[in-house]
Amino acid sequence: MPTSGPDRPPPANRWLLVSDIDDTLIGDDAALRELLPALRAARIPLALNSSRPTESVRRTIEEHWPAGAAPPDATITALGTEIETASGGVDTGWQARFAAWPRAEIDRIVRELGFAPHASEFQTAFKASYAVPASAVARVEVALDAAGIARRTIHSGDSDFDVIPPDAGKAAAMFRVAACFGVAQEHVIVAGDSGNDLVMFEHASRGIVVGNARRELRERVDPERAYFARAAQAGGILEALRHWGLIPERSDP
Ligand SMILES: [Mg+2]
Structure with a gap:
């Protein structure tokens, strides 16, 4: 777990990548195989953020996750109503907030x-x-x-x-994960490709619009706070993280 232990970066250097799954993280297997170890080497935890429920996301990960790669550090599912971390399991405290929801x-x-x-x-x-x-x-x-x-x-x-519930949502959940990992809100980087990712971009100070993003996202993201990648999917995430100097140009093992 790159977010704890002696290797944990000091607070000022702690970042968190929160990424949509379909057509953002998933879609270019070679780029994903390059991205995951690069994040780990840079000690940037990865949270997935999907509209879909947990089971559906689990199946996608089983199908597409590169063999031998570390699992995501956190998974946010069902529109920010469910959070699970690799280190802590299901975040029952998050759901407990919604218990009275009718x-x-x-x-x-x-x-x-x-x-x-x-x-x-x-x-x-x-x-x-x-x-x-x-x-x-x-x-x-x-x-x-x-x-x-x-x-x-x-x-x-x-x-x-x-x-x-009014306190749930993709943005609120990603900041909950950031707090869990000791990452400041302004160090949350989001990545996405379509309109249902917009809410993440509206709340994060840095966004990555992947090269294959749809117009519905591209035209509504604030360009002051986002990097518009040329490369598609995970390749676009690599391109942006390199542009910001958060991972090296070449991710040598
Ligand atoms: Mg998508």
Whole structure:
């Protein structure tokens, strides 16, 4: 674990990389094989941050993680409602904050308006997901407001409508991980490729927009706080970290 023990860098030199998975970290196997040991050598812990639930992310890692590479230091899943660290396991303290969240009531309200929940594999205790077309989102929000439901809602794609507790979310969870690892908020570096990564860029002082990023992200990220890589996927992350001098030009073993 590069985040503890005698090798831990002094606070001013501690960084954390928080990366989206699909089409950001994953997609270029050779670049990922180069990136992971380079992060380790530079003692920069890696946190994955995905909208998907844990099980789904676990399968992707099993499928794509390079043989022999260290596992991610932390995994944030289900839109920042779940956190797991390699050293500490599931962050039960994070989820304990959401214990009073009225999930059943939200289910009832959305169903009564006639909208179907997504399949159970996309649901978790603190991430409620439904198919709600854009034209109906306002109606659902009004109903949730009327019931006094404190929440954060995320609408993406054609009809994905997710409801999570107000204190959860990809940005809040990444700062929780940073605090766990003794990394200052301004030393959190985020990487992503699509619109659902934008919230990370809005909260981090350094972002990496990978070369294959979609316009929906590219056009909305503040260029003052982000590096727009030429290389795609993990190659873009390597390019940015080298640009900032955080890893050497060549990651000799
Ligand atoms: Mg992605």
